[in-house]
Amino acid sequence: MPVITPDPLTHDESQDYLWTLNFGPQHPATHTTLRIVLKLDGERVVDAIPDIGYLHSGFEKIGEHLDYDQYVTVTDRMNYISPMANNVAWHHAVERLLGVDVPPRCQYIRTIVCELARISDHLVCNGAVGLDTGAFTFFLYAFYQRELIYDIFETLCGARFTNSYTRVGGVTHDMTPKVIGQIREFCRNFPKTIRDMEALLDRNRIFVDRTKGVGVLTREEALAGCASGPVARASGVTVDLRKDEPYLAYADLDFQVCCAREGDSYSRYLVRTAEMWESLKLVEQAIENLPAGPFNLGIDERTAKPDKQAVYTTIEGTISHFELVMSNRGIKVPCEESYSAIEAPNGELGFYIVGDGSNVAYRARCRPPSFNHFALFPQLIRGHTLSDVVAVLGSLNIIAAELDR
Amino acid sequence: MSQTPIIDSLNADFAGLTTSEFRGQTRIVVARDQLHDVLRTLRDEHGFDMLIDITCVDYLNYRDATERFGLVYLLARSDDMRRLTIRVMLSEPDLSVPTVTDLWSGADWTEREVWDMFGITFDGHPDLRRILMPEEFTAHPLRKDYPLQGRGERHNFPVLTREDG
Numbered sequence: 001m002p003v004i005t006p007d008p009l010t011h012d013e014s015q016d017y018l019w020t021l022n023f024g025p026q027h028p029a030t031h032t033t034l035r036i037v038l039k040l041d042g043e044r045v046v047d048a049i050p051d052i053g054y055l056h057s058g059f060e061k062i063g064e065h066l067d068y069d070q071y072v073t074v075t076d077r078m079n080y081i082s083p084m085a086n087n088v089a090w091h092h093a094v095e096r097l098l099g100v101d102v103p104p105r106c107q108y109i110r111t112i113v114c115e116l117a118r119i120s121d122h123l124v125c126n127g128a129v130g131l132d133t134g135a136f137t138f139f140l141y142a143f144y145q146r147e148l149i150y151d152i153f154e155t156l157c158g159a160r161f162t163n164s165y166t167r168v169g170g171v172t173h174d175m176t177p178k179v180i181g182q183i184r185e186f187c188r189n190f191p192k193t194i195r196d197m198e199a200l201l202d203r204n205r206i207f208v209d210r211t212k213g214v215g216v217l218t219r220e221e222a223l224a225g226c227a228s229g230p231v232a233r234a235s236g237v238t239v240d241l242r243k244d245e246p247y248l249a250y251a252d253l254d255f256q257v258c259c260a261r262e263g264d265s266y267s268r269y270l271v272r273t274a275e276m277w278e279s280l281k282l283v284e285q286a287i288e289n290l291p292a293g294p295f296n297l298g299i300d301e302r303t304a305k306p307d308k309q310a311v312y313t314t315i316e317g318t319i320s321h322f323e324l325v326m327s328n329r330g331i332k333v334p335c336e337e338s339y340s341a342i343e344a345p346n347g348e349l350g351f352y353i354v355g356d357g358s359n360v361a362y363r364a365r366c367r368p369p370s371f372n373h374f375a376l377f378p379q380l381i382r383g384h385t386l387s388d389v390v391a392v393l394g395s396l397n398i399i400a401a402e403l404d405r
Numbered sequence: 406m407s408q409t410p411i412i413d414s415l416n417a418d419f420a421g422l423t424t425s426e427f428r429g430q431t432r433i434v435v436a437r438d439q440l441h442d443v444l445r446t447l448r449d450e451h452g453f454d455m456l457i458d459i460t461c462v463d464y465l466n467y468r469d470a471t472e473r474f475g476l477v478y479l480l481a482r483s484d485d486m487r488r489l490t491i492r493v494m495l496s497e498p499d500l501s502v503p504t505v506t507d508l509w510s511g512a513d514w515t516e517r518e519v520w521d522m523f524g525i526t527f528d529g530h531p532d533l534r535r536i537l538m539p540e541e542f543t544a545h546p547l548r549k550d551y552p553l554q555g556r557g558e559r560h561n562f563p564v565l566t567r568e569d570g
Contacts, residue, residue, distance in 0.1 A: 052536060052537065053535075053536060053537040053538060053539070056537040056538065058546065060522075060547060061546060061547060061551075061553060062553070064553075065553055096428055097428070099428060221510075223454050223455060223483060224509050224510045224511060225509075225510055225511040226455060226456050226457065226458075226509060226511030226512075226515075227511075237483055238483075239455075239483050239486060241486070244485070244486035245486055335468055336427050336428075337427075337462070338427055338428050338430055339430065339457075339458075339479055339488075339490065341457075348457065350457065350458065350479075352458070352460055352477065352479070354462050354467075356467060356468065357468070362462070362467060363462045363463070365458075365460040365462075367457065367458040367460075367479075371514060371515070371518075372511050372514070372515075374514075375511060375513060375514040376511075404537055405537075
């Protein structure tokens with residue numbers, strides 16, 4: 001079998017002086033499994049042809065065979081550097097289809113874990129940009145803080161990496177005083193590190209030279225290319241779903257939307273850093289105003305499994321538990337379809353779910369932000385040098401598992 | 406949020422639109438030959454400048470379904486994030502719609518994914534190749550008649566030796 005080079009153009013002799021370089025699928029700077037075929041004129045990138053699908057695992061097909069609670073384990077593996085946000089996005093969409101609202105305490109808990117996931121995602125993304133442009137210390141600072149966030153998640157739900165924390169109508173574990181204490185401690189100590197990180201890179205001559213003016217995405221290109229999240233906001237598209245269509249507890253909390261105008265790799269870095277400050281503000285406000293009350297929907301709504309105390313001591317609890325776990329019962333969804341999205345760390349993460357009355361989705365489409373961002377990559381890199389590939393790729397924060405699903 | 410003025414204006418321009426609403430989301434079903442004009446009108450005259458996603462649903466075993474495929478276009482306005490869903494129903498044998506890559510360049514990959522997964526062709530698309538599946542793959546895996554575990558393709562992948570590379 002011949003080697004397949006994804007080249008839509010026919011062979012052109014006038015381009016014979018160009019050198020073709022395979023970047024990936026295994027390369028330390030791609031950080032995940034993706035491949036770019038670069039056409040180089042010396043150091044200059046004349047064209048870049050992305051080739052994806054190396055991590056395609058049929059997540060959407062699996063979504064048609066797992067029930068609404070089981071599928072949350074698959075969403076963990078989509079964007080594996082912020083799995084909490086994916087869990088929340090999935091069940092947010094399911095609850096929209098069902099037409100139920102989770103109790104206030106659950107909304108606040110989900111807001112807190114979402115914002116912690118955003119901080120950890122931005123730490124990894126910025127850290128990786130730093131690492132690829134030569135700032136190794138910066139990367140270690142970022143990764144140490146990410147470990148602390150994973151410690152919080154471990155105390156909260158027992159899993160560090162693949163949390164599977166949410167359920168239809170609630171979450172698996174309530175926030176205990178111990179977790180709250182851990183989060184407060186993180187909020188106290190994190191500003192010092194983030195100031196150190198800003199001091200390391202914000203005015204670092206090497207970093208600024210490597211990223212400023214590199215990979216410029218204009219506002220028009222961002223809109224036409226369907227960009228979202230920090231990538232779009234760094235180009236002056238002032239869209240943030242947390243403000244524009246407030247979900248969970250965001251309407252009650254005070255925060256700002258961080259935007260930039262330049263649209264280059266450096267401003268994407270700045271937007272992510274600024275968003276970490278805003279996320280920290282959100283976590284602080286939410287943890288101090290955490291409402292009391294149930295953290296799951298009650299027995300009457302029959303969506304979240306009742307706690308063991310209710311199952312063993314009340315007849316309603318027993319019935320509800322059996323109704324939910326029996327394979328021919330489960331959650332009743334309407335024969336309808338709906339789309340619901342949240343502002344994930346990477347951009348708009350939405351699920352288009354078609355229900356057919358059973359407890360398994362008829363179609364579970366995921367709208368991954370990385371997919372549109374990676375499609376923009378060729379136009380961002382054309383004309384830059386080979387060493388800029390990693391700076392642009394890192395600043396887009398491409399997660400191949402989410403890209404290919 | 407009411408979308409009534411937009412729908413009234415669209416109804417004045419195009420005949421036979423079916424509008425429905427579910428959980429605050431407005432959906433409009435348009436005919437295949439109206440699709441491109443409706444989307445262009447929405448983008449140019451009503452400010453829906455963001456194409457959030459294009460996806461498809463295979464209604465093979467769905468209750469009361471008359472058409473096989475439903476193509477879904479999710480639009481949004483960047484200034485106030487109002488959303489609108491445009492749907493086109495398609496049945497075999499003619500599974501082709503006009504491309505929207507001339508309106509949104511970002512539709513390129515999303516349309517390729519729909520082609521790859523469902524086998525719907527987009528007329529006028531500049532480069533309609535498979536995107537997630539290997540190029541020599543023949544089926545469209547998200548169709549409902551394709552089994553979850555595949556048809557044995559994974560066991561028969563060609564092996565590339567170092568000499569061929």
